[in-house]
Amino acid sequence: MTGDHQTLALVLFSAFVAVTLGITTWVSRHRQGSAEEFYAGGRLFSPLENGFAIAGDYMSAASFLGISGLIALYGYDGMLYSVGFLVAWLVVLLLVAELVRNCGRFTLADVVAARMAERPVRIAAGTSSVAVSVLYLVAQMVGAGSLVALLLGGSSEAARSWTVVGVGALMVIYVSLGGMRATTWIQIVKAVLLMAGTIALTVLVLLRFHGDVNSLLSTAAERSGHGMDFLAPGLRYGGDWTARLDFISLGLALVLGTAGLPHILSRFYTVPTARAARRSVVWSIGLIGSFYLMTIVLGFGAAALIGPGEVRASNASGNTAVPLLALDLGGGAGSTGGTVLFAIVAAVAFATILAVVAGITLASSASVAHDLYSSLRRRHAKQYSEVTVARVAAAGIGAAAIGLGLLARDLNVAFLVGLAFAVAASANLPVLLYSLFWRKFTTRGAVWSVYGGLIPAVLLVLVSPVVSGGPESLFPGVDFHLFPLQNPGVVSIPLGFLAGWIGTVTSPEPPDEARHAETEVRALTGAGAA
Amino acid sequence: MEQVDEQEGRDASAMAVDDPWYDATASGRGEEAGGAPGGGRPDAVPRQRVHSTAEIYLEVQRSPAFQEVRGRYRRFVFPATLAFLLWYLAYVVAATAAPGLMARPVAGAVNVAMVAGLGQFLTTFLLTWAYARHARLRRDRAALELRWDTQEMTRGVVQP
Numbered sequence: 231m232t233g234d235h236q237t238l239a240l241v242l243f244s245a246f247v248a249v250t251l252g253i254t255t256w257v258s259r260h261r262q263g264s265a266e267e268f269y270a271g272g273r274l275f276s277p278l279e280n281g282f283a284i285a286g287d288y289m290s291a292a293s294f295l296g297i298s299g300l301i302a303l304y305g306y307d308g309m310l311y312s313v314g315f316l317v318a319w320l321v322v323l324l325l326v327a328e329l330v331r332n333c334g335r336f337t338l339a340d341v342v343a344a345r346m347a348e349r350p351v352r353i354a355a356g357t358s359s360v361a362v363s364v365l366y367l368v369a370q371m372v373g374a375g376s377l378v379a380l381l382l383g384g385s386s387e388a389a390r391s392w393t394v395v396g397v398g399a400l401m402v403i404y405v406s407l408g409g410m411r412a413t414t415w416i417q418i419v420k421a422v423l424l425m426a427g428t429i430a431l432t433v434l435v436l437l438r439f440h441g442d443v444n445s446l447l448s449t450a451a452e453r454s455g456h457g458m459d460f461l462a463p464g465l466r467y468g469g470d471w472t473a474r475l476d477f478i479s480l481g482l483a484l485v486l487g488t489a490g491l492p493h494i495l496s497r498f499y500t501v502p503t504a505r506a507a508r509r510s511v512v513w514s515i516g517l518i519g520s521f522y523l524m525t526i527v528l529g530f531g532a533a534a535l536i537g538p539g540e541v542r543a544s545n546a547s548g549n550t551a552v553p554l555l556a557l558d559l560g561g562g563a564g565s566t567g568g569t570v571l572f573a574i575v576a577a578v579a580f581a582t583i584l585a586v587v588a589g590i591t592l593a594s595s596a597s598v599a600h601d602l603y604s605s606l607r608r609r610h611a612k613q614y615s616e617v618t619v620a621r622v623a624a625a626g627i628g629a630a631a632i633g634l635g636l637l638a639r640d641l642n643v644a645f646l647v648g649l650a651f652a653v654a655a656s657a658n659l660p661v662l663l664y665s666l667f668w669r670k671f672t673t674r675g676a677v678w679s680v681y682g683g684l685i686p687a688v689l690l691v692l693v694s695p696v697v698s699g700g701p702e703s704l705f706p707g708v709d710f711h712l713f714p715l716q717n718p719g720v721v722s723i724p725l726g727f728l729a730g731w732i733g734t735v736t737s738p739e740p741p742d743e744a745r746h747a748e749t750e751v752r753a754l755t756g757a758g759a760a
Numbered sequence: 761m762e763q764v765d766e767q768e769g770r771d772a773s774a775m776a777v778d779d780p781w782y783d784a785t786a787s788g789r790g791e792e793a794g795g796a797p798g799g800g801r802p803d804a805v806p807r808q809r810v811h812s813t814a815e816i817y818l819e820v821q822r823s824p825a826f827q828e829v830r831g832r833y834r835r836f837v838f839p840a841t842l843a844f845l846l847w848y849l850a851y852v853v854a855a856t857a858a859p860g861l862m863a864r865p866v867a868g869a870v871n872v873a874m875v876a877g878l879g880q881f882l883t884t885f886l887l888t889w890a891y892a893r894h895a896r897l898r899r900d901r902a903a904l905e906l907r908w909d910t911q912e913m914t915r916g917v918v919q920p
Binding site for chain 1: 784813814815817818820821826829830833837840841844846848849851852853854855857859863865868869870873874877880881884885887888889891892895900902903904906907910911914
């Protein structure tokens with residue numbers, strides 16, 4: 231990567247940072263400081279705006295660069311990710327979005343606490359929400375560090391560390407000063423940039439092949455060196471049965487995890503009604519679906535035009551496939567077109583990371599302030615307003631994420647994302663679905679289902695080959711791995727559901743019929759919704 | 761409609777003193793729903809005189825109008841969720857366990873796996889469209905009416 235790329239990319243980065251800081255200042259001028267304003271942006275976003283913001287919240291740099299890179303390296307197996315990430319939205323649309331909008335105010339715990347003993351349920355759901363958010367945040371920070379260093383050519387440790395620190399500082403500023411309103415607009419801007427960049431590259435790839443998808447696929451297969459096997463599953467996840475089961479586990483976590491991600495759930499509170507929440511999910515499914523369809527074209531395009539060998543030489547996990555493709559589509563290294571396209575892709579990837587981390591930071595600060603602080607605070611201690619606590623929590627979470635991001639910088643990003651999804655699917659989804667749909671669900675069931683999913687998921691990862699016992703482990707020197715899979719989903723998700731069921735049937739207290747009636751009526755009609 | 765059991769009747773008369781507006785609405789609508797169960801507005805919640813929000817929500821939950829909304833919702837989403845989850849699981853399991861089948865060519869460079877993958881995208885878009893349409897045409901209006909009715913009933917009720 232030459233100096234020109236870096237200069238132009240840096241200019242675009244700075245422009246995006248300037249615009250987002252401008253949005254944050256603009257928004258905070260009109261700030262009222264209420265919880266409604268801070269967590270939910272006043273609840274008056276339109277479905278179109280929220281649809282773009284959801285898409286901006288969800289499509290991370292891991293999707294943009296990671297999935298296309300996986301397709302460029304392994305062909306069809308990279309596509310399996312995109313399918314899981316998209317189908318997951320049906321769970322959100324059909325079972326979660328509208329009902330959560332109607333029952334809750336700011337967080338996941340609101341929905342559960344509506345019909346249970348408030349304190350234990352809030353502590354449990356708040357803890358698991360923070361755990362999921364921090365895992366996801368660390369994944370994004372690690373990704374940001376290596377990505378920016380990669381794109382700017384400086385692969386030195388110092389450049390990576392400073393990127394992580396810079397991203398962390400920016401997200402704390404966005405969230406604690408601008409709250410949900412600034413975060414939403416940043417996500418909208420990012421979604422527009424990402425879609426525009428992806429559409430432009432896709433059109434250029436298709437033009438190169440004169441619109442002939444068949445010739446695109448055949449060229450990719452030829453150039454890959456695997457022949458037609460490149461277009462069929464098995465190159466990456468073929469292997470032994472452990473690898474295959476691991477993939478099924480990941481697939482399960484992807485499809486069930488999205489509906490348990492706190493930063494996705496909190497987006498539904500920014501629109502006025504359940505109907506608007508539904509329409510925003512419809513918008514976001516359209517955006518996310520077409521985005522993933524285009525990443526497939528970009529991935530195979532990179533395989534056909536650059537070739538997996540060259541992609542792998544630039545970055546072993548394929549993250550540079552799209553930037554390299556942009557360089558080639560613009561006219562090759564050294565040309566003006568190539569320089570401009572490359573810098574645009576780099577800037578879009580950077581914008582993507584900033585928007586995603588801001589969304590997660592906001593959701594986790596809401597969990598800390600609204601769920602944990604309000605439940606754990608000593609009765610006679612000095613009272614701070616919840617929004618003040620949330621702003622401080624955002625700074626604390628930012629600091630924690632910077633620290634963990636620096637510690638974990640050599641971990642594989644895709645694995646961290648898969649793990650966050652697995653914890654969300656095991657700890658958050660069961661309690662959410664039981665609360666919304668099961669008449670007999672009790673407080674004990676709710677608490678057990680959260681911890682019964684959270685603890686196994688985390689423990690199984692600690693004794694998995696990710697942490698010890700393999701050459702790519704966190705601690706390659708020691709071996710205490712007992713569990714063969716990298717992703718715990720296939721075991722921990724059923725355990726979460728099972729624990730909720732056992733907790734409920736062994737519960738000494740009967741379920742609260744009246745509060746169940748209230749939850750159900752409110753969920754389906756919107757009566758009394760915030 | 762006035763012949764509710766003694767307990768509720770007593771509570772309601774207490775209510776009437778506290779909140780005449782509430783009482784007027786409740787008895788007016790109550791006659792409509794109670795007097796002509798088949799011919800009146802079919803969606804109305806049959807009003808009984810209740811005194812706490814908890815009782816109101818239980819009342820609404822038991823009403824045929826609410827049962828109908830819930831039934832329509834569940835009859836759509838439960839089978840649909842089961843169907844798309846099974847279709848997705850079948851896809852993932854086939855991709856990991858039967859790569860030979862997935863590699864079978866269909867047309868040109870396109871094989872079964874590619875068709876199945878794009879099929880997942882297509883079914884997701886179709887189901888999204890079908891659900892949004894079902895909710896808009898079959899559920900939204902009835903749910904909104906229930907929402908106003910319920911809020912009207914709970915207005916003025918002193919929170920316990």
